[in-house]
Amino acid sequence: MEAASKRGVLNHLSLLEVQARSRKTRPRQRSRVEELNAKVAALTEQRDRLKAEIHTHQKLKESMDKRDKGEDEEMDEDSENSKLLRLMARHSQLKDLLQAHDIIGGYNVIKTLEREGVCVSLATAYDGVYLETYNMEIDLKRKLRISRHNIPPFIPVSSLAEQYDMHTDIRTFLDVLSQHLNAFAGRKQQLKLLKELHTSVEVMESNVLCSILVMMFIVPTTKMAVLCTLDYSDHTRCLPTRVQLDCEEKTLPDSPKWKKNCSLLMEVPVHKALDTMRKMETIV
CATH class of the missing domain: 3.30.390 (Enolase-like; domain 1)
Known part of the structure; x- marks a missing residue:
């Protein structure tokens, strides 16, 4: 009888231990399920956003293709689609400019209208005072080529572009050119202050x-x-x-x-x- 009683107590303790473990694992399983559900919701939201962007870009491309072919698209300028297309076009343009701004190290860049190229502005300063700003137009048709600029002729622009290989490392070329221009502006400003003071x-x-x-x-x-x-x-x-x-x-x-x-x-x-x-x- 005693042995049977002991076995009954042990069985009861084992049952209580199993139940305790079960209680501990359920919250973990529930939190894991919640985590997976949240991940699914985030991925679904990302998928829907990408679908909307693809749809909008397709509309923008179709509209631009029609405009290039000379076809007039009947669309109210104040319509929701028209506003969305203009907004997307502006967003795409700004993204391109920011990317170019990052690639060439922070220089101001604008897209030229007459040619397939960009205009880079190089500002000069000395002792906290902004001085002249020089502009250089770079042709992007086949390979990078300086088409025109207003940099003083005694600054060796072509030699620097060849020496620092503008085609493969435009940032280094622009940095060195900026050093030349800022140094010249600084020497010129010092001469001016010398005569004044x-x-x-x-x-x-x-x-x-x-x-x-x-x-x-x-x-x-x-x-x-x-x-x-x-x-x-x-x-x-x-x-x-x-x-x-x-x-x-x-x-x-x-x-x-x-x-x-x-x-x-x-x-x-x-x-x-x-x-x-x-x-x-x-x-x-």
Whole structure:
């Protein structure tokens, strides 16, 4: 009897354990079912959206094909279909422009009307001030080709396009071209500020690229004139790569004071360097 009683108790405990496990697994099964149902609903919604987009694009294509063939489609301009087609056409155009904007690294691009190409705008700035903007039209018919531009002739556009292989890496080409244009704009702006802020410094010579600048300033103690030549041989930078001093006193260029001034002119924009030299009473 005792053995039978023990077996009855054990069987009852086993039954309770099975029921407890069953309760634990049911919520899991229910949550899994809910998760699958949510996934099905999301996929169904995505399918319906894609179907609607395909249907709209088909209508847009049919409308454009009829227009290209010269067929007039009878459609009220204020109808829902007409508004939808215009909206889709605008959306497609904006997507193309954004894609082009991303591909070429953020430059402003507009599609040309006369030819199969795009017009790229390259803005220049110096010290937080926007300066000139240059435009370049690129033909896209067969392979990339620069058809026209208003970039100054002393900027080697064709050579840069060939050197940096515009056909395979247009972003690098545009980056280097932008460096040339911004450096030129910066040198030109520095020359303008020099003439406006330092009337006692005489500009003796400069060129259209602003890659050479010869100026004369007066030493206050001796009233001696000093010729200073700034050579901007790196056309992608606003700072000179070489500074040369010429004056009657041959030892002046090698003095520690003027060596420091030469280093200053190579590290700081010329109009700001002259400010410092004037405060130190090096020049008038």
